[in-house]
Amino acid sequence: MKLSEVKINEKLRIEDFGDMDSQMRRRLKEMGVFEGKSVKVVRYCPLGGPCLLECEGQLFGIRKKDTLCIKGELV
Amino acid sequence: MDIALFGNPNTGKTSLFNHITGSYEYVGNWSGVTVEKKVGRIKQTNRSLIDLPGVYSLNPLSKDERVASLALLENEAEQILNIVNADQLERSLYLTTELMETGRPLVVVLNMVDLAKRHRVTINLERLSNRLGVKVFTTVARKGDGCQDLIDFLKNEPTNHPSSFSLNYGEVIESAIREMESVMAQKGDTPRRWMLVQYLNDNGMICDLLDEKFPELRGIRQKADEVLRETTGKRIDDVIYETKMAYIRDVIADTCVLTKEKEVFKFTAFIDRIVTHRILGIPIFLLLLFLVFQLTFDWLGTPMSDLLDQWLSGPVTDGIQKALDAMGAVPLIKAVILNGIIAGVGGVLVFVPQIFILFFFISLLEDSGYMARVAVVMDRLMEFIGLNGKAFIPLVIGFGCNVPAVMAARTIEQPKERLLTILITPFMSCSARLSVYALFVAAFFERHQALIVLSLYVLGIVVAILIAKLFSFFLKNEKSYFIMDLPPYNVPQLKSLLRSTWDKGKGFVRKAGTFIFGGTVFIWVLSYFGPSGMDVPIDKSFMAIVSSVFAPLFAPLGFASWQAVSALITGFLAKEVVVSTMNVLYFVPKGVTLSGLLPHYFSPLAAYSFLVFVLLYTPCLSTVAAIKKETGSSKIALFSIAYSFIAAYIIAYVVYILGRWIF
Incomplete structure (x- = not known):
């Protein structure tokens, strides 16, 4: 399942970053978001804006197109 | 021995720096407050501490992150003070392992232990220190807890042993x-x-x-x-x-x-539900800006400015006049001081209260953590114009002063987005322009002061957006990405707010003593002397002659008086000088204020068109210098001078024509 399909307040355990831009992926890793971690969708901004995510109590925002790359399973 | 301070963004690096060094540095609650490294002296010692921009790793993505890695490569960081977010230990320690690999002496400071406690995390310090092989301190840097222990350590143990640390990568x-x-x-x-x-x-x-x-x-x-x-x-x-x-x-x-799975703090989650709301997010931001302007102008700032003005034009001017008479000063000196310096510099100083109030609220927004949310809320809009949400932060800083705003663009990773941000930042209405607005709204739009000023700020934003969109067609397309860390909200500390307000505002006061002082004397001299000697009627002065040549150029915009044109020319030094120049050139008689006099020279529509022109035209000298320094290109600096002048001319013209057609 893609992260973009996850509903608000649901959690996805990340399995794969797909073909996400390598620098973007590197930054996510450095922020502690990598394969095996669960992220919760907090909010989708309107008009295809960024998606707010939570990972272990830490909030961050990424763009919608990047949420299309992240795949995993619902927890 | 110099010590360098490394840590992730939003871990309280700058707060710690301020507590353990005597000096104060500017702190904010979003990535990229420290865009350049700063050096302070550790209290009670003669050792220097270098504050570096926050980084997640030694592998830089943006220009400000390079500064941190360079400090290691160039051996400036002989010893390392690594600040670690106790509440986000896993990701903070990633940088720690990279730093430990460098083999330099290193001390770990576990900051935000209060947040970790609230998340029910218990850390065994002695064990952590043993496992990492380094000394570990705990602090709550925002409140200064634990900082004294750290100072004592840095004071008494000048030589720490280099850590020997190595991981086997297979x-x-x-x-x-x-x-x-x-x-x-x-x-x-x-x-x-x-x-x-x-x-x-x-x-x-x-x-x-x-x-x-x-x-x-x-x-x-x-x-x-x-x-x-x-x-x-x-x-x-x-x-x-x-x-x-x-x-x-x-x-x-x-x-x-x-003991329990981590969650976002309830308070943070609650505020976020409101300020990042799907529909209300952007209106809430605009409403907050409007409130800030109401406070700056109507509710607090203007009454304070008026009091200051009365004091300066009353007791202070009279006192100096008496003192000059008593000393038997020659008329020339008397005229320079009373009509030049006091009128010019004083005319700008009266806006100090408003500017400090504005800076106070900008600091409040930064320190609370709200700015990072604004970046997310605005990302969609910014993406549309070829930028990303992060570019919004320099733009908001630009409301204070364009110079730090141009520098803050360093946090933007992609060179194209960074250049675009630098080019449009000068359209953000800085506090210097505020003094011009304050003067004119008091003269022409007494009943709608905040609304008129807000309209100018919004116009600046709209023009910036349109120009960015236009330029983005000409710049090579790069991959754009956006990732924004949202720190938990802070209840801002008054002391730190006041200090960062002062830090931002002191530049304005300093400018009053340098650029504005110099510019004012220069203008006064040009207006006092003419081809026929000194003390000529002002419209026969050099200033009038030179400015009259250019004045017809501005007739289509509604203001062709030579005084207005002089003010615009000298405003290139610093935009406050527009006010000083007008104070000198319009020669305000006693008992009348400049704002009482201006309606004789401008129609309200021409006044608004003038304000639009002041908002948009050529960035001030300091900003042009910052643009040249940050882009490393004189061509771009010259370009920014030229294109913004043209944009200002066209837009002020359109405003004037439309206005005439409507009214």
């Missing part, structure tokens, strides 16, 4: 490192393991550095990468990352107890 990588080491040793270089690990981890900065000297290394890396892909299906950088993470997880398992 046979493939280790043999690649050995091979690289021997290549470098043959060429007479002492290889440093941490640099080679960074090289294998595809650290662009280190790759550029080493590839130039040792072209053989590229092949070794490629070979190792191929072998790893074949045998494990993983990339080199993933293996290095996983090795570090495995170590970190092991350390954490050994030293920390987490």
Whole structure:
């Protein structure tokens, strides 16, 4: 399942970053978001804006197109 | 021995820096407040502490992150003070492992232990210190807790032992490192393991550095990468990352107890539900800006400015006049001081209260953590104009002063987005322009002051957006990405707010003593002398003659008086000088204020058109210098002067024509 399909307040355990831009992926890793971690969708901004995510109590925002790359399973 | 302060963004680095060094540095609650390294002296010692921009790793993505890595490469950071977010231990320790690999003496400061406690995390400090092999301190830097212990340590133990730390990355990588080491040793270089690990981890900065000297290394890396892909299906950088993470997880398992799954703090989640609301997010931001302007003008600022004005034009002017009479000063000196300096510099100083109030609220927004949310809420809009949400932060800082705003653009990763941001930042209405608005709205739009000023700020934003969209067609397209860390909200500390307000505002006061003082005297001299000698009628002065040449150019915009044109010319020095110039040139008689006099020279519509022109035209000298420094290009600096002048002319013209048509 893609992260973009996850509903608000649901959690996805990340399995794969797909073909996400390598620098973007590197930054996510450095922020502690990598394969095996669960992220919760907090909010989708309107008009295809960024998606707010939570990972272990830490909030961050990424763009919608990047949420299309992240795949995993619902927890 | 210099110590450098390393840490992730939003870990309270700058707060810690302020507590353990005597000086104060500017703190904010979003990534990228420290865009340049700053140096302070550690209290009770003569050791220097270098504050570096926050980084997640030694592998820089943006220009400000390079500053941190450079400090290590150029051996400026002889010792390391590594601030770690106790509440986000896992990801904070990633940087720690990279720093420990450099082999430099290192001290870990576990900050935000109060937040960790609220998340029910218990950390066994002694064990953590043993496992990492370094001294560990705990602090709550925002409140200053624990800082004295750290100072005592830094004071009494000038030599810490270098840490010996090394991780085993597996046979493939280790043999690649050995091979690289021997290549470098043959060429007479002492290889440093941490640099080679960074090289294998595809650290662009280190790759550029080493590839130039040792072209053989590229092949070794490629070979190792191929072998790893074949045998494990993983990339080199993933293996290095996983090795570090495995170590970190092991350390954490050994030293920390987490009794409950972490959640976002309730308070933060509650505020976020409101300010990042799907529909209300942007209106809430605009409403907050409007409130800030109401406070700055109607509710607090204007009454205070008026009081200051009465005091300056009353007792102060009279006192100086009497003193000058008593000393028997010659008329020329008297005229310079009373009509030049007091009128000009004083005319700008009266806006100090408004500017400080505005800076106070900008500091409040920054310090609370709201700015990071604004960046997210605005990202969609910014993406549309070829920028990203992060670019919004320099733009908001631009409301205070364009110079730090141009510098803050360093946090933007992509060169194209950074250049665009730098080019449009001067359209953000800075506090200097505020003094011009304040003067004019008091004269022409007494009943709608905040609304008129807000309209100018919004116009600045709209023009910036349109110009960015226009320019983005001409700039080469790059991949754009956006990732924004949202720190928990802080209840801002009054002391720190006041200090950062002062830090931002002191530049304005200083300018009053330099640029504005100099500019005012210059203008006064040009208006006092004319071809027929000194003390000529002002419209026969040099100033009038020179400005009259250009005045017809501005007739289509509604203001062709030579005084207005002089004000615009001298406003290039600093935009406040527009006000000083007008105070000098309109020669305000006693008992009348300049704002009482202006309606004789401008129609309200012409006044608005003038304000639009002042908002948009050529950035001030300091901003142009900052643009040149940040882009490293005189051409771009000249371009910014030219295009903004043209934009200002066209837009003020349209406003004037439309206005005439409507009214």
